[in-house]
Amino acid sequence: MATVGLLIPTAYGVNDVRYSYYGGGQQIWIPAARTAAVSANYGQVANFVEDSAANDPISGHAYYFPSTGLPADAWRVFCPDPPDTCTEDQAQADAWVQYEIFPADLPGDISLSGKWYFWTRTQQLYSDSDAEYNQDSDWLVVNGNPLGFSGTNDKGDIDITDHVPTDAEWYTAVTKGAVNEPQREYDRICNDIQHVEWPPGSPKQDGRRPNWVWLGNILANGNYRLNKNFKLINDRITFRIYEAEASAWNGCIDVICWSTIESYIPTDADFNQALILGQCPVQHTTSGSDPASHDNASNTTMTITGTDLHLVSSVKLVPSGGGTELVGTNLAAGAGNTTLTAEFPTQDAQWGTYDVVTLQPNCATKTLPGAFQLTCATATVFSGIEPGTVSNPQYPLQFTIKGANVTLLTSVTLVYANEDNPDNPHIVGTNLVPSGDDLIATFDLSCFNGEGGPAGPYHLEGTRNPDCSNPDRLSNALWVVKPPTGFACVWQPWAAPWSELNRGPDLDPDPVGEAYNPTNWDYSFSQDTNLGLAKDTPDSSTTAFHFFWDSQPPETGTRAGSGGVYQEISVTPGVPIEYSFWWKGQATYLANDNIWYELLLLDGPFNLYYADGYQEQTRQQNNPYMVRKKIGTDGNPFAWEQITDQTPADQGNYGPRPQTITPVNDVVTVVFKCGRVPSGRLEFLVDKIEVRQGGGSNLIANGDFESGTQVYSCENEWVFKDSCEADYWRWSPLTPPGCPNPFADYDADADVDQADFARFQLCYTGPTQPIVANECRCFDSNNDNYIDQIDAFAFEVCASGPGVAADPTCDD
Structure with missing residues (x-):
C-alpha cells in the first residue's frame, strides 16, 4: 500500500498552522495543503489532489478526492435516480489524506484535548443535477475519539495509544459493517454543500462554484454539529479524511478549522487575521x-x-x-x-x-x-413572589411580585421549571396592577387553564418595553404543590409519565371506575414474586415493601416503566440527613436492557419532574439528589443489602454521587424507585427505613412496613393522571378535604352563580366515565366518583345567583 507526502513548499506562512481566540474560545486553522500523508492507491500517484479549477482559495490551494482509478461504485453513498445506475452493495475505497497537529505549532495556552468542533471552507463544481451535486461528502476520522464520545450512539473512530495506527486500523473506521463503521451524523463532512443552513433557520448558502461556504453540520440529521475528541497520542493530534463520494462534484477543502466552542462560525476574515506562532513575541x-x-x-x-x-x-x-x-x-x-x-x-x-x-x-x-x-437606568430586578408556595390551585390566584422597578413590567410569566422540555407550560399573568413598589398579577394555575399547571417549581420571567432590558429570570420562584388526598397512606405510590402502568387481577377492584391501572405495590406480601425471589425480610419480621414491575399470575404480560413510593418528612434546615435502609431485587435481563433501583432525597415537597426526570444531568437549579443507585446487569438477584449515609459513594455519570444532603427546606421527600427499559419482569423489596438528623428520632413513619392500617387501603390506591399534569400523579378517588361550603361554590366567593356552573360543565362526566381531574372532585356531591345528573340536581338546589349569598346548608 503506497503512501506519499504532499508537503508543498510555499511562501512563509502560507501553509503554516494558525491559531486564534475568537468568541472567547480557541481555534486551530490548517491549510488543505499542509498534509502529513496522502494515500497513493489504485494506481494513482495520489488519491487526494489539488483542485486546479477552485477559484480563489484563501489558503492558496484546495484539494479533493477524484474518482480516478477507484473501484466502480466505491465512492457512492446512495444510488441516484434512475434505478439500476449503480449497485447498492458499495465498497469503501481506501483513499485518504492525513493531517497532524503538533503542540510546537501552537502557543502553550492552546490545549490539545477534549471536545473540538470541525469546520471546513469548501465548494463543489456547479451542477443542477441532484445526482451530481449530492456527490460531495467525505468521512472524518480522529485517533483518540472513543466510543460514545459524541453521543450515546457514536461508535467512535479509533483510539490507539500504544503504537502508530496502521493503515488497516484506520480503514476500519470507514468500513461498512465494522464495529466503528462511519456514521452520517458523527463522521460526515463536506455534505450538502449546495444548501448550507447554519445556524438552523438562517438563510441558505449555496456552496456551488464560484461560491465558498464554511460547513460544519449535517442538515439531514437535525443540524448536528460535528465534533471530535482531541487526545495527544505520539505527541500529536492525528486525523484522516476518507473519500465518501469521490467525483468531479466532491467537495474540495481549502481550510480546516477546529474550534473549542460550538457557537463559533468561522469567516474568511478570521482565517486571514489568525496568527502563526512566532508572529507575536509577547501576547497579552x-x-x-x-x-x-x-x-x-x-x-x-x-x-x-x-x-x-x-x-x-x-x-x-x-x-x-x-x-x-x-x-x-x-x-x-x-x-x-x-x-x-x-x-x-x-x-x-x-x-x-x-x-x-x-x-x-x-x-x-x-x-x-x-x-x-x-x-437601563430603571432596570427591573426580581426579588420574590408572594405567596411562594400554593397547594392544589383550583382557580385563578393573585400574587404579589416584588423587586426593583417591577411596576414598569409590561408582562409577567410563570414558566414550568423543566429545562429538558421546550414546550413547558407558560402561565401568563393577567390583571397587572401596581401596588406601591410591588406588582399584583393573577395567574391561573388550575387544570382548566389551557396550558395547565403541573406540580413543581416555576421560574418567574418578565418583559419591559424596548427602552429597557428584561429582568433576569428568578429561578424556582414559585412551587405548586399537589398533596395526595384520600386514604392517609404514609408511603404514596407514583409512576413516571412514560410508564406502562400495570396490574394483577387482585388489584383491580373496579375496572369501570379506573382512570389508569395501578402499579403493583404490596405492603403485606399478598402478591406473589414472579421470579422466585424469596418473600423474606432482613430482620425476620413479617413483611417488607414489595414492588414489582410486571403482571401477577395468571397474567403473563410484562411492562416497561419507572415508579415507586415516596414519603414527605419534616426536617430542620441546615442539618445533614442520616439514613439507613435495606433493599434487594431481581429482574429478567437481556443484553442492553436498562434496569435501576434508586433512593432519591428531594430537598422539598414531592414532584414528578424531579422524581422521574432527574437523571444526574448537569441541569441547573437541581434541588434533589440521587444518592443511591444500583444497576441491574443480569437475571441474578442481589441479596438483602444495608445502605447508610456512611456507605461509600456510588460512581455516577458525572462523578461520585453525594452520600446525603443538607436540606435548605423544612421538607424532604424520600423516594424509592425502580424501573426498566424495555419490557420485562422486575422485583424490588425495601425494609427497615430510618431517616434521622443529628442522631435524633426516626422521621419516617412505617419504615418497617408492619403497620396494619397501611395495608389494604394503600395497596389499592390508584394512579390517576391529573388532567393538566405533565406527569402521572397519584390521586385517590375520594373527595379531597377542604371543599367549599356549599360544594357548588367552586370559586369560594360565597355565592353559587354562572362562574361556578361553567366549571361544573367542564367537570361533567356522566354516569359512565370516572372523574380524572382532582379539581372536579368537590362537585361529586354523593361521592360516587362521577359528575352526573345527581350532582347537577344538587348544584341547582344550591344556586343563588351572582352576589347573593348561598345557603351553606343546601347540600346537607
Whole structure:
C-alpha cells in the first residue's frame, strides 16, 4: 500500500498552522495543503489532489478526492435516480489524506484535548443535477475519539495509544459493517454543500462554484454539529479524511478549522487575521473586567485585568447579539501592566450584553464573552413572589411580585421549571396592577387553564418595553404543590409519565371506575414474586415493601416503566440527613436492557419532574439528589443489602454521587424507585427505613412496613393522571378535604352563580366515565366518583345567583 507526502513548499506562512481566540474560545486553522500523508492507491500517484479549477482559495490551494482509478461504485453513498445506475452493495475505497497537529505549532495556552468542533471552507463544481451535486461528502476520522464520545450512539473512530495506527486500523473506521463503521451524523463532512443552513433557520448558502461556504453540520440529521475528541497520542493530534463520494462534484477543502466552542462560525476574515506562532513575541492576556454591569445613565470607566496589558492598542465593547460597538478611550495601564483602564461612552447607549474585546497589533485579539451588562437606568430586578408556595390551585390566584422597578413590567410569566422540555407550560399573568413598589398579577394555575399547571417549581420571567432590558429570570420562584388526598397512606405510590402502568387481577377492584391501572405495590406480601425471589425480610419480621414491575399470575404480560413510593418528612434546615435502609431485587435481563433501583432525597415537597426526570444531568437549579443507585446487569438477584449515609459513594455519570444532603427546606421527600427499559419482569423489596438528623428520632413513619392500617387501603390506591399534569400523579378517588361550603361554590366567593356552573360543565362526566381531574372532585356531591345528573340536581338546589349569598346548608 503506497503512501506519499504532499508537503508543498510555499511562501512563509502560507501553509503554516494558525491559531486564534475568537468568541472567547480557541481555534486551530490548517491549510488543505499542509498534509502529513496522502494515500497513493489504485494506481494513482495520489488519491487526494489539488483542485486546479477552485477559484480563489484563501489558503492558496484546495484539494479533493477524484474518482480516478477507484473501484466502480466505491465512492457512492446512495444510488441516484434512475434505478439500476449503480449497485447498492458499495465498497469503501481506501483513499485518504492525513493531517497532524503538533503542540510546537501552537502557543502553550492552546490545549490539545477534549471536545473540538470541525469546520471546513469548501465548494463543489456547479451542477443542477441532484445526482451530481449530492456527490460531495467525505468521512472524518480522529485517533483518540472513543466510543460514545459524541453521543450515546457514536461508535467512535479509533483510539490507539500504544503504537502508530496502521493503515488497516484506520480503514476500519470507514468500513461498512465494522464495529466503528462511519456514521452520517458523527463522521460526515463536506455534505450538502449546495444548501448550507447554519445556524438552523438562517438563510441558505449555496456552496456551488464560484461560491465558498464554511460547513460544519449535517442538515439531514437535525443540524448536528460535528465534533471530535482531541487526545495527544505520539505527541500529536492525528486525523484522516476518507473519500465518501469521490467525483468531479466532491467537495474540495481549502481550510480546516477546529474550534473549542460550538457557537463559533468561522469567516474568511478570521482565517486571514489568525496568527502563526512566532508572529507575536509577547501576547497579552485578559482574565476579567470590572464593573460587570452599569446603567446607561452615564459613561463607564472599566478596569480590565490580565498580563502585558500595556501592549493593548484598542479596547471595545461589542454587543453579543450584534449592534454598535463602543470604543474605549483614555487607555491607561496599571502597575506591572496587569490592569488596564478605559472609558466607554455608555450614556444613552443600547442596553444589552457586551463582549469585552482587547486588540494588540500583530497578535491575537482577546475576548471576554458576555463580560459586561449595560442596563437601563430603571432596570427591573426580581426579588420574590408572594405567596411562594400554593397547594392544589383550583382557580385563578393573585400574587404579589416584588423587586426593583417591577411596576414598569409590561408582562409577567410563570414558566414550568423543566429545562429538558421546550414546550413547558407558560402561565401568563393577567390583571397587572401596581401596588406601591410591588406588582399584583393573577395567574391561573388550575387544570382548566389551557396550558395547565403541573406540580413543581416555576421560574418567574418578565418583559419591559424596548427602552429597557428584561429582568433576569428568578429561578424556582414559585412551587405548586399537589398533596395526595384520600386514604392517609404514609408511603404514596407514583409512576413516571412514560410508564406502562400495570396490574394483577387482585388489584383491580373496579375496572369501570379506573382512570389508569395501578402499579403493583404490596405492603403485606399478598402478591406473589414472579421470579422466585424469596418473600423474606432482613430482620425476620413479617413483611417488607414489595414492588414489582410486571403482571401477577395468571397474567403473563410484562411492562416497561419507572415508579415507586415516596414519603414527605419534616426536617430542620441546615442539618445533614442520616439514613439507613435495606433493599434487594431481581429482574429478567437481556443484553442492553436498562434496569435501576434508586433512593432519591428531594430537598422539598414531592414532584414528578424531579422524581422521574432527574437523571444526574448537569441541569441547573437541581434541588434533589440521587444518592443511591444500583444497576441491574443480569437475571441474578442481589441479596438483602444495608445502605447508610456512611456507605461509600456510588460512581455516577458525572462523578461520585453525594452520600446525603443538607436540606435548605423544612421538607424532604424520600423516594424509592425502580424501573426498566424495555419490557420485562422486575422485583424490588425495601425494609427497615430510618431517616434521622443529628442522631435524633426516626422521621419516617412505617419504615418497617408492619403497620396494619397501611395495608389494604394503600395497596389499592390508584394512579390517576391529573388532567393538566405533565406527569402521572397519584390521586385517590375520594373527595379531597377542604371543599367549599356549599360544594357548588367552586370559586369560594360565597355565592353559587354562572362562574361556578361553567366549571361544573367542564367537570361533567356522566354516569359512565370516572372523574380524572382532582379539581372536579368537590362537585361529586354523593361521592360516587362521577359528575352526573345527581350532582347537577344538587348544584341547582344550591344556586343563588351572582352576589347573593348561598345557603351553606343546601347540600346537607
